[in-house]
Amino acid sequence: MSSGFGDVLRGEKRAIAGTLNLLEEGGSSCFQRNKELIDKLSRNARSGRHVVGITGPPGVGKSTLVSRLVREYRSRGKTVGVIAVDASSKRSGGALLGDRARIAHDPDDEGLFIRSMATGSHMGGLAWRTRHCLTVFEAVYDIIIIETVGVGQSETEIDQVADTVAFIAQPGSGDVLQFIKAGIMEIPHVIVVNKSDQKALAARAKSDLMVAKAYSQSVLEGWELKIVMTSALEGWGQKELVDILEGHLEFLTERSMLEKLRRQNRIEWVSALFKKRFGDFGLEVLGGEENVRSLIERSDILNPLESVDMLAEKVLRSKDLNHGQFW
Amino acid sequence: MTGSVNHPKDQPWLMRTYSGYASAKESNLLYRTNLAKGQTGLSIAFDLPTQMAYDSDDILSRGEVGKLGVPVRTIEDMETLFDQIPIEKMNTSMTINAPAAWLLALYIATARKQGADISSLRGTSQNDILKEYLSRGTYIFPPKASIRLISELIIYTVNQIPQWNPINICSYHLQEAGATPIQELAFTLANAICILDTVKESGHVGKEQFPDVVGRISFFLNAGIRFVEELCKVRVFTMMWDRICKERYGVEDPKLRRFRYGVQVNSLGLTAQQPENNIARIIYEFLGVVLSKSARARSVQLPAWNEALGLPRKWDQQWSLRLQQIMAFETDLLEYEDIFKGSEVIAKKEKELEEGAEAEMDKIQEMGGVIPALESGYMKQQLVESSTERVRQIESGERVSVGVNKFVEGEPSPLTSGGVEGAIQTVDDSVETEQIEILESFRHRRDNDKVAFALDHLKESVNTGKNIVEISIECANAGVTTGEWGCAMRELFGEYRAPTGVGMIAGSKSQTAEAQKVNERVKRLSKMLGRNLKILLGKPGLDGHSNGAEQIAVKARDVGMEVVYEGIRLTPRQIAESAMQEGVHVVGLSILSGSHTNLIPEVMRKMEERGIGNIPVILGGIIPQNDIPGMYSAGIKKVYTPRDFDLNKIMMEVTDVVAEANNIKM
Numbered sequence: 001m002s003s004g005f006g007d008v009l010r011g012e013k014r015a016i017a018g019t020l021n022l023l024e025e026g027g028s029s030c031f032q033r034n035k036e037l038i039d040k041l042s043r044n045a046r047s048g049r050h051v052v053g054i055t056g057p058p059g060v061g062k063s064t065l066v067s068r069l070v071r072e073y074r075s076r077g078k079t080v081g082v083i084a085v086d087a088s089s090k091r092s093g094g095a096l097l098g099d100r101a102r103i104a105h106d107p108d109d110e111g112l113f114i115r116s117m118a119t120g121s122h123m124g125g126l127a128w129r130t131r132h133c134l135t136v137f138e139a140v141y142d143i144i145i146i147e148t149v150g151v152g153q154s155e156t157e158i159d160q161v162a163d164t165v166a167f168i169a170q171p172g173s174g175d176v177l178q179f180i181k182a183g184i185m186e187i188p189h190v191i192v193v194n195k196s197d198q199k200a201l202a203a204r205a206k207s208d209l210m211v212a213k214a215y216s217q218s219v220l221e222g223w224e225l226k227i228v229m230t231s232a233l234e235g236w237g238q239k240e241l242v243d244i245l246e247g248h249l250e251f252l253t254e255r256s257m258l259e260k261l262r263r264q265n266r267i268e269w270v271s272a273l274f275k276k277r278f279g280d281f282g283l284e285v286l287g288g289e290e291n292v293r294s295l296i297e298r299s300d301i302l303n304p305l306e307s308v309d310m311l312a313e314k315v316l317r318s319k320d321l322n323h324g325q326f327w
Numbered sequence: 328m329t330g331s332v333n334h335p336k337d338q339p340w341l342m343r344t345y346s347g348y349a350s351a352k353e354s355n356l357l358y359r360t361n362l363a364k365g366q367t368g369l370s371i372a373f374d375l376p377t378q379m380a381y382d383s384d385d386i387l388s389r390g391e392v393g394k395l396g397v398p399v400r401t402i403e404d405m406e407t408l409f410d411q412i413p414i415e416k417m418n419t420s421m422t423i424n425a426p427a428a429w430l431l432a433l434y435i436a437t438a439r440k441q442g443a444d445i446s447s448l449r450g451t452s453q454n455d456i457l458k459e460y461l462s463r464g465t466y467i468f469p470p471k472a473s474i475r476l477i478s479e480l481i482i483y484t485v486n487q488i489p490q491w492n493p494i495n496i497c498s499y500h501l502q503e504a505g506a507t508p509i510q511e512l513a514f515t516l517a518n519a520i521c522i523l524d525t526v527k528e529s530g531h532v533g534k535e536q537f538p539d540v541v542g543r544i545s546f547f548l549n550a551g552i553r554f555v556e557e558l559c560k561v562r563v564f565t566m567m568w569d570r571i572c573k574e575r576y577g578v579e580d581p582k583l584r585r586f587r588y589g590v591q592v593n594s595l596g597l598t599a600q601q602p603e604n605n606i607a608r609i610i611y612e613f614l615g616v617v618l619s620k621s622a623r624a625r626s627v628q629l630p631a632w633n634e635a636l637g638l639p640r641k642w643d644q645q646w647s648l649r650l651q652q653i654m655a656f657e658t659d660l661l662e663y664e665d666i667f668k669g670s671e672v673i674a675k676k677e678k679e680l681e682e683g684a685e686a687e688m689d690k691i692q693e694m695g696g697v698i699p700a701l702e703s704g705y706m707k708q709q710l711v712e713s714s715t716e717r718v719r720q721i722e723s724g725e726r727v728s729v730g731v732n733k734f735v736e737g738e739p740s741p742l743t744s745g746g747v748e749g750a751i752q753t754v755d756d757s758v759e760t761e762q763i764e765i766l767e768s769f770r771h772r773r774d775n776d777k778v779a780f781a782l783d784h785l786k787e788s789v790n791t792g793k794n795i796v797e798i799s800i801e802c803a804n805a806g807v808t809t810g811e812w813g814c815a816m817r818e819l820f821g822e823y824r825a826p827t828g829v830g831m832i833a834g835s836k837s838q839t840a841e842a843q844k845v846n847e848r849v850k851r852l853s854k855m856l857g858r859n860l861k862i863l864l865g866k867p868g869l870d871g872h873s874n875g876a877e878q879i880a881v882k883a884r885d886v887g888m889e890v891v892y893e894g895i896r897l898t899p900r901q902i903a904e905s906a907m908q909e910g911v912h913v914v915g916l917s918i919l920s921g922s923h924t925n926l927i928p929e930v931m932r933k934m935e936e937r938g939i940g941n942i943p944v945i946l947g948g949i950i951p952q953n954d955i956p957g958m959y960s961a962g963i964k965k966v967y968t969p970r971d972f973d974l975n976k977i978m979m980e981v982t983d984v985v986a987e988a989n990n991i992k993m
Contacts, residue, residue: 013904013907013908014907014937014938014939016908017907017908017909017910018910021858021910024857024858024910025857025858026857026858027857030857059703059704059705088889089884089885089887092838092846092884092886092887093846093849093850093853093887094846094849094883094884094885094886094887094888094889094890095859095884095889095890096829096880096881096884096890096892097889097890097891097892097909098827098829098892100891100892100893100905100909101824101827101892101893101894102824102826102827104822104824105901105904107898107900107901107904107905108900113908114908114909115908115909115910116889116891118859118889120859195702197471198695198699233469233471233702233823234469234471235821
């Protein structure tokens with residue numbers, strides 16, 4: 001790294017960008033380096049940080065809303081990092097990362113950093129290395145906003161990455177039922193009815209969405225799913241939304257759920273890394289999913305790359321390599 | 328002898344040349360010369376800062392002042408522009424959109440100073456901000472505010488200047504952005520409906536007056552090289568508009584239902600290769616809009632043969648004017664009734680276009696109308712998709728472009744034998760400094776208290792719903808500048824960034840062998856780089872013609888690159904910052920306005936400052952041959968002009984540039 005780690009922590013953008021470049025690099029030669037980087041970054045995560053996930057189908061105005069959120073947070077004196085994820089083409093591997101163009105950003109604002117990422121072949125609404133990159137943001141910014149691809153279906157990974165998830169819908173979308181079916185409604189802590197400048201439709205959408213409350217899993221944690229109306233275009237509703245988002249973080253903190261949640265998220269990360277590397281085969285070799293999970297839980301979970309390295313060692317040293325039951 | 332019994336020869340259309348450059352003084356001279364040559368109307372081109380409501384000394388105006396049209400910042404500039412030209416006798420077309428109300432206010436204030444009777448003024452404000460979101464990009468405010476501005480200008484002129492055409496709804500730019508004839512018909516008519524509905528609902532126009540409003544709506548069309556289809560298109564426009572006026576707005580008088588349109592024939596298909604061939608293209612395109620008596624253009628402006636090379640000179644414009652005069656006065660065209668009446672072939676094509684357009688309009692209505700269809704990016708996406716298809720056809724040779732992808736061998740042209748540079752108009756960079764001086768001197772001489780009062784009044788009145796043109800005239804007289812007016816409106820309405828349409832384009836279904844080769848190379852290079860090849864694409868400066876940049880973005884994605892598409896109107900500082908934050912391997916810039924000589928060195932400097940001077944930069948756009956060496960010495964790695972239509976080749980070279988910058992041998 002050309003610039004020092006201290007520069008990253010001080011929020012020097014060039015150093016941040018450089019670190020992100022490194023973390024996005026693949027190949028075994030990079031693994032050791034990235035492991036060390038993530039170790040340092042994780043140990044320097046800001047204690048007051050808040051990771052907010054923004055998800056929802058295409059065309060609901062996610063980027064414009066993110067733009068409003070950024071401004072609202074900045075006006076409250078918070079520094080903000082944005083990770084905007086877009087889909088890659090399966091065949092060519094290319095991607096159009098168009099969100100940046102829609103998020104108003106002042107190049108001289110030292111407290112704002114936006115990075116676009118492509119999913120690659122990864123499913124679940126995020127890029128494979130979103131979590132890697134998130135560690136950089138967590139060490140630097142107060143608020144980290146992750147905007148998911150927004151394909152709707154199967155976009156549930158954000159739940160394992162963010163502290164708080166906002167689902168964006170729009171009036172007249174009329175497909176609450178579809179969302180419920182797709183299991184998306186189980187995830188969010190707040191549902192945002194954007195484009196609520198279309199008043200009659202918005203009221204209708206809101207009442208439809210009340211149904212969704214029944215499917216919310218956050219009720220189990222004692223959090224009541226909130227519904228908020230915004231118009232990113234006309235610029236209202238974002239204050240209330242940020243209040244709710246902050247309220248949720250407070251809620252998690254007060255009930256000492258935040259650390260538990262984040263620990264859980266890191267376990268999911270290791271598990272995902274392990275499955276990607278070794279698949280079902282790996283799970284079997286190490287005695288099944290339960291077993292692997294308990295191994296992870298006992299490892300130094302602060303650095304998921306270290307944990308997965310530990311698991312990898314175990315797999316590779318195993319003498320039972322041929323006893324998989326897959327065949 | 329006349330061609331048809333008892334048919335008196337028709338009046339020809341209004342002949343215009345779109346012009347204006349450098350300064351109000353020089354443009355005034357040009358107008359006076361053109362009027363003396365028999366030109367019958369004025370068509371004013373404003374420079375980009377005027378179109379975006381910035382003053383000449385605004386940071387965003389840098390390099391753009393006087394480049395693509397005349398800079399008009401104050402009432403004094405407008406007075407200079409019309410010095411010794413009697414506004415009362417003129418028919419003036421103003422190509423102005425987002426600040427249309429302001430420029431009309433300056434025009435009216437100037438006319439009053441000349442002693443003109445305002446109610447007798449004739450002319451046109453383009454005032455079609457909706458199409459700016461889809462093409463051309465010179466919008467400022469969000470769609471709803473734009474609709475309000477549009478409708479207030481309409482309401483003002485209908486009441487005060489009844490012969491003024493308060494809006495020129497454009498399909499022109501939609502075609503340039505890639506629209507098929509069906510999309511042109513559907514989007515244009517849907518826009519017209521959206522605007523008329525707004526005026527109707529505003530309650531500022533009486534019920535008995537509304538048919539007159541409908542009658543004042545005019546259109547601005549494009550005519551492409553497939554002139555038979557284009558001919559049918561204008562006929563269908565005429566028929567559909569008649570029906571909409573009758574059925575939707577209950578207009579009884581057939582005269583008020585006439586589809587009145589002006590035309591500028593297509594510049595998009597004009598080529599930099601063998602540019603003299605463009606004269607033939609211009610004439611064929613011209614045929615489509617004048618041949619049908621029942622759907623003939625009311626005014627025509629023809630581009631110049633050398634537009635793909637740079638700004639046309641006076642002589643080039645004269646040549647285009649002569650083409651029109653020969654058609655109108657030498658040929659027998661105007662002696663006949665409609666010559667296609669009863670043609671089955673034409674009728675069949677008309678039906679096909681009409682049905683297609685109706686289906687598309689229904690789709691937009693289902694989305695809730697034009698505004699939601701704009702905001703969601705649907706309309707833009709449709710255009711980018713059509714444009715992508717067009718580029719693909721040229722690449723594959725399915726669409727022939729003589730001298731470009733077929734019959735490319737040729738004799739050296741005597742027209743450009745003195746080098747291309749001798750064959751275009753250039754604008755001296757000193758214009759900008761002069762304009763800033765003129766503006767500063769004006770600011771010194773005016774009464775600043777009056778200005779502040781007028782601006783306060785403007786903001787207050789807009790909030791209370793008073794007519795914007797009315798108050799803007801007060802501002803013009805008080806000495807408010809274009810930039811000050813723009814700033815006040817930005818405060819009131821906010822600024823908007825429209826969907827680029829690019830992100831939603833599906834990948835092409837099939838990949839040509841060439842594209843596949845590039846794709847494989849990108850994948851290989853990405854592996855060697857350690858992560859996927861990432862490119863930032865954007866347009867610095869005020870020019871919003873983004874079609875080229877969009878096509879490059881789609882292509883780069885299709886050959887496997889990760890494309891950060893930044894869109895339009897970026898400052899050099901923004902580009903440098905984004906390239907750095909995004910960690911891209913290469914930056915691609917597109918500039919069509921001629922401001923590359925100022926903007927490029929500035930971008931390179933900013934990148935250096937941000938510590939990313941090592942990231943290679945490529946440039947595309949209308950870059951005159953003589954400027955290219957300067958671009959290379961500023962540090963640009965590759966320069967592409969309209970001659971470079973082979974996008975696969977461009978992409979291949981991008982990989983070379985990235986490999987070289989990273990010391991990778993492929």
